[in-house]
Amino acid sequence: MNQLLCGNKIIKSFGAGKEKRNVLNGVSVEIESGEFVSVMGPSGSGKSTLLYALSGMDAIDSGNVVFENQNLSGLSDDALSDLRRKKMGFVFQQPTLLKNLNILDNIILPLMRDHRKNVKELTKKARLLMKQVGIGELEQRDITQVSGGQLQRAGICRALMSDPEIIFGDEPTGALNSKSAKEVMELLSKINEQGTAVLLVTHDASVAARTSRVLFMRDGEIVSRLDFPKYQPKKHEERIEKIMGQMRAIGI
Numbered sequence: 001m002n003q004l005l006c007g008n009k010i011i012k013s014f015g016a017g018k019e020k021r022n023v024l025n026g027v028s029v030e031i032e033s034g035e036f037v038s039v040m041g042p043s044g045s046g047k048s049t050l051l052y053a054l055s056g057m058d059a060i061d062s063g064n065v066v067f068e069n070q071n072l073s074g075l076s077d078d079a080l081s082d083l084r085r086k087k088m089g090f091v092f093q094q095p096t097l098l099k100n101l102n103i104l105d106n107i108i109l110p111l112m113r114d115h116r117k118n119v120k121e122l123t124k125k126a127r128l129l130m131k132q133v134g135i136g137e138l139e140q141r142d143i144t145q146v147s148g149g150q151l152q153r154a155g156i157c158r159a160l161m162s163d164p165e166i167i168f169g170d171e172p173t174g175a176l177n178s179k180s181a182k183e184v185m186e187l188l189s190k191i192n193e194q195g196t197a198v199l200l201v202t203h204d205a206s207v208a209a210r211t212s213r214v215l216f217m218r219d220g221e222i223v224s225r226l227d228f229p230k231y232q233p234k235k236h237e238e239r240i241e242k243i244m245g246q247m248r249a250i251g252i
């Protein structure tokens with residue numbers, strides 16, 4: 001596999017003067033093309049901050065982030081947002097969809113800037129994705145007229161519109177009931193099997209158990225990791241046990 005994303009000795013602080021505090025303390029992480037990786041750790045350990053640093057959403061104090069051999073800090077703001085729009089997809093705990101647009105328009109909106117003349121093509125693609133994730137009937141619905149799980153699936157369709165190399169998920173199942181969470185994880189697994197790398201932050205060992213590598217964070221550092229073989233449903237509980245055991249062992 002090829003290296004897709006690499007963070008080297010990332011330091012990120014918040015605040016200034018006496019209030020300044022390092023939230024990432026020299027974290028290094030490598031993600032290969034097509035990998036499925038999760039990040040776990042206590043609240044405040046820096047998981048989301050790491051995700052935002054690796055995706056170029058937040059600037060870092062020192063170290064570097066390299067995506068497909070490009071150092072993100074060497075890119076102009078325009079080039080960086082272009083790269084993010086074309087190569088990265090984002091799925092958040094609460095999908096940031098617009099209330100005055102229906103589901104379909106929300107899904108195609110981010111790419112309208114690149115494809116002004118291709119609304120028809122974008123619509124076709126969005127419809128295909130919606131069908132694949134099981135929300136094909138909902139395109140005209142307002143975002144207030146669907147369930148949390150359906151909304152998250154719409155968020156995933158939006159993230160997939162540009163055929164990204166990687167999807168970043170910040171607690172993508174955090175606001176869902178366990179059934180919807182399981183469905184969303186099945187969907188992310190399917191997307192990963194089709195070749196898209198997925199990096200997600202989660203508090204849920206059952207979510208992390210679907211991934212093939214779990215990174216454990218504490219105080220702004222990756223303190224441990226677990227690598228798993230190809231996912232097998234019958235080994236799910238065993239994987240959860242391993243993850244919980246590792247967390248106990250390192251005291252998080």
Ligand SMILES: Nc1ncnc2c1ncn2[C@@H]1O[C@H](COP(=O)(O)OP(=O)(O)OP(=O)(O)O)[C@@H](O)[C@H]1O
Pocket residue numbers: 014015023041042043044045046047048049050
């Ligand atoms: N914009 C910000 N300004 C100041 N402090 C921040 C900012 N963003 C995050 N922090 C602080 O950085 C630390 C790490 O936050 P982060 O959100 O990365 O943690 P986390 O591990 O994802 O936590 P959680 O599991 O609760 O979401 C926290 O102490 C948080 O308060």
